Amino acid sequence: MAIVTLTINDEHLSGNDSDSILTIARQHKIHIPTLCHLDGLSEVGACRLCLVEVEGSSKLTPACSTKPVEGMVLHTNTDRLQRYRRMIIELLASEGNHQCAVCVVNNHCELQNLSYEMNLQYVRFPYLYPKKELDASHKDFIIDRNRCILCTRCVRVCHEVEGAHVWDIAHRGIRCEIVSGLDDPWGDSEACTACGKCVLVCPVGALIEKGATVAEMEKKRDFLRYIVTARQKREWIDIHEEG
């Protein structure tokens, strides 16, 4: 690990070269919007919201999965980036069947918050109105694929943290869907431990607790930080090995 210095939005900063640009930016209170990224999970670079401009490179670079290089000069909020980010939110809005007014996570939704942040008030693309299924077969939780934005946080948390790998992606392109097991009802899944991690990491109202009503559900993601820190310190593993 070494310290590198870099310039973000004309500000001279330093950070660890093993951290991502995104982490360093956030350490210095520079806001870069994200959806698929979540501290504690692996990076997939799928939502493209965290793209930044690197001087000397014609291509945009995802901040979440790029390591800093000494002397790097970055811009995180240019007009062009703002335009593209807005458009990404527009695309996501048009892709699913989102009805904020009747959504369980209304006012606690990352997609909604980003829309407010970018002052997006209407969508220029036609809504695609896909036919998606809701699965309420699980005893505690519901997956409503109409609201899914395919960030794959649930897939990753289940595989990487819980180790159950209940979730995965089926089909491809615009027909992609999150499925449990081999596209079986969630309630039939023998792998699912009902830990609820997937529900808590879901940025929107696609994965929710049963019994919650409109705007009631607020997702708490602190648990991930504790687990990841504990793992780094090997706390649980040692206890387990000794016991």
Next chain:
Amino acid sequence: MTIEDLRERAGEERERQGKWKRRILYCSAAGCVSCGSKETAESLKQSLKTGGMDTEVEVVGTGCMGLCGEGPLVKVHPDDVLYERVDTSAANAIVTSHMMRGEIVSDHLVDQTVPFFASQVKVVLENCGRINAESLDEYLAAGGYEALGKALGEMQPGEIIDEVRKSGLRGRGGAGYSTGLKWGIVQKAESDQKYVVCNADEGDPGAFMDRSVLEGDPHRILEGMVIAGYAVGAQQGYIYIRAEYPLAIERLRLAIKQAERNGLLGNKILDSNFSFRIDLRIGAGAFVCGEETALMRSIQGRRGRPKPRPPYPSERGLWEKPTLLNNVETFANIAPIIRNGSAWFAAIGTPKSTGTKVFALAGKIRNTGLIEVPMGIPLRTIIFDIGGGTTEGTEFKAAQTGGPSGGCIPSAHLDLPVDYESLAGIGSIMGSGGLIVMDSTSNMVDVAKYFMDFCVDESCGKCVPCRVGTAHIAGLLGKIVNKKATAEDIGLLEELCMMVKATSLCGLGQSAPNPVLSTLRFFRTEYEELLQPVEGFVPTNGERQETERPWP
């Protein structure tokens, strides 16, 4: 087996071939097989037998002879006569007239002095249509594995990489990265295990270069890969080939078996201390698996989805090990470069784009087929001299290179030299070598929509711009085709295309808007003709959508 044994076997094979009075070569690549070349071969053999000439004339199945639109093709050696459209009755005529009386059958004769043959330079395709693709001996007789012998016996890995670098060879998959530099990076990477991967997941509509090489000269790819393995320090190779190429898979399997049995693959290759294995991996039909990171995940048995680069495969590839990944045609160029030297290769083509390029001519062109031309040749020469112009006297309109990742080139740019930089300069790409010709009967908006529908189907769905963006681009194009769009939609279309191009995760999404952007650039009037006229049109700045589609 040592290199001396190889040369001995090659000599024996040449002697065996020389003993025949004539040899009839018939094309047994997928194109000609589909129009009946197997039946042609059967009737050739039958007629020879009844005529009592089966001891004087040999009938051999070869790879692609190039003029695919006129198949089945048959070539007679040593007379160097080429026949086209040889059905079973023509086959009988060839035997009774040409073989028995020495009179050429003029009805089916192909004039080999025309530019289609004269303007080509064959490096990659030197053996295609000349040797039996299923015979190791014939490949040896044509100088096969000489380069491997030279590389293992006389050269150090660093010298091989220097030679490849000096040849100026660039990746033939489309992006055109220097092959020598890539090999150097993998060689320098420190690891206990390295891999060499051949990308044979050729998926562009209308492209069949890699298939033809694999069907016609599979040992050439193996030779190139073994040399690469020796140069970069890898012991394991994979060929990732699409399941839609059953004949190529069959011939590759056979070639691998032959090479293994003769000490050209496996342990201690050609009695050296170098060992290298090659395994086949069959794709399951996803276009995106031609993208290198998705391809490697697919080899590992995982879902074929790209991941962000860096790290590049040459640093962290298959199973996180340094991996050299090249296209079929790139590997096909290695043996001739080692055999003839980098200076010979660099003398072909242009200074920045050396060597030759194989193109698959398709669409409204007279001579549909497979050609190989030196880099830098004007597009006009390819289309009008080699290709014979458009069919039935219609007017040429555009040439499409690079498939769904490329662009359309209008007639104003026909004199453009075909090299990486020139094509990129006008918004197209070299691509893997598909070249589709369109005439005045083609509508360019339809063309753009066709390619965009392809991208919508083939998007893996991982990143938002490609997954949703391509669907909306296709939707907007559909609206234009159905004459329901306004000028505002064209503006939105352009904006969306630029955004998908700039923000997508992998090459598929980044290049998906190219067909739309290039047709908008060169054939904008065709779009505008389809627009709905709006009287006294005033841009609404989205006020309409504000009431239609409020969010959130």
